[in-house]
Amino acid sequence: MxxxxxxxxxxxxxxxxxxxxxxxxxxxxxxxxxxxxxxxxxxxxxxxxxxxxxxxxxxxxxxxxxxxxxxxxxxxxxxxxxxxxxAETPKWGHKVLQAEKRAARIQTFNSSVVPGLLQVQPYTMALFTESMPGRDAENIAFQAAKRSHRRDVLNSATPPLYWAIMDEAALRRPVGGPQVMAEQIRHILHMIEASSAVHVQVLPFEEGVHPLLGGSLSLLTLRDGSQFAYVESFASGVSVESPAEVMELATLMDLAKSKALDSGKSNALFRMYLKEYENDLES
The missing domain is CATH 1.10.260 (434 Repressor (Amino-terminal Domain))
Structure with missing residues (x-):
């Protein structure tokens, strides 16, 4: 019908x-x-x-x-x-969710978890299960579904340039266990290989301290050329639109990028962790 x-x-x-x-x-x-x-x-x-x-x-x-x-x-x-x-979206996140759909370029840094647009559903479910105590399984599933729909941005006919920097801590921490982590890393490698619009680099432990420890930062450039930043930490976040403040945050992002491994070395590190998690499953 x-x-x-x-x-x-x-x-x-x-x-x-x-x-x-x-x-x-x-x-x-x-x-x-x-x-x-x-x-x-x-x-x-x-x-x-x-x-x-x-x-x-x-x-x-x-x-x-x-x-x-x-x-x-x-x-x-x-x-x-x-x-x-x-699914409940914090008020501070509304603007970034809308801007992702209109972005020409998204640059993001995460210090402890895989960036949201790269997460597979089991990884997201494991995160939400631990971070939403007291919520029932259906509510957690709502949250995971919402993030799943966000990933469509990268699968659209004209995806934005997506450049993500991940701290190595996100690979070392076994969110959901070896099976979930193996699936998550395979997905990241697939996204890198399948789309020239997706770039993911790892900031390794050996680089020591960096300017974005303890939070996450996203810089979005919309198709009309306007820019804004989004800074998020535990249970809070803020959108930044002042050109001067956006420039300051972009400088911090550039410093983090300068410490990250290049694409080849990052991919090698992804494969190293993937092999470790696969070995854990076999043992």
């Missing part, structure tokens, strides 16, 4: 769009809500809450709706987007 956009209705959140589409799909089927719910195997009040936007359907229900209405994954996709949108 092909669902045309509602005339005069401005699409809102993914959850609101899911509710709108669910209601319209049933209307086009000509069936009452009880008939559809019975056919799908759910209580009619559950389907009613989905159609009014009071509840996001389960993954199974979204799949069943797609099968019944023949909507080719529409409800599954909207459900995933609704869950990602439901």
């Amino acid at each position: 092909e669902l045309d956009p509602e005339e005069g209705v401005k699409p809102g959140s993914p959850a609101a769009m899911l509710a709108l589409r669910a209601k319209k799909a049933r209307a086009q089927s000509g069936l009452a809500i009880r008939e559809v719910a019975t056919t799908l195997g759910y209580h009619h009040t559950y389907l009613g809450r989905v159609e009014t936007g009071e509840q996001i359907p389960s993954e199974q229900m979204a799949d069943d709706m797609d099968d019944f209405y023949k909507t080719d994954g529409l409800f599954g996709d909207l459900r995933a987007l609704a869950h990602a949108a439901a």
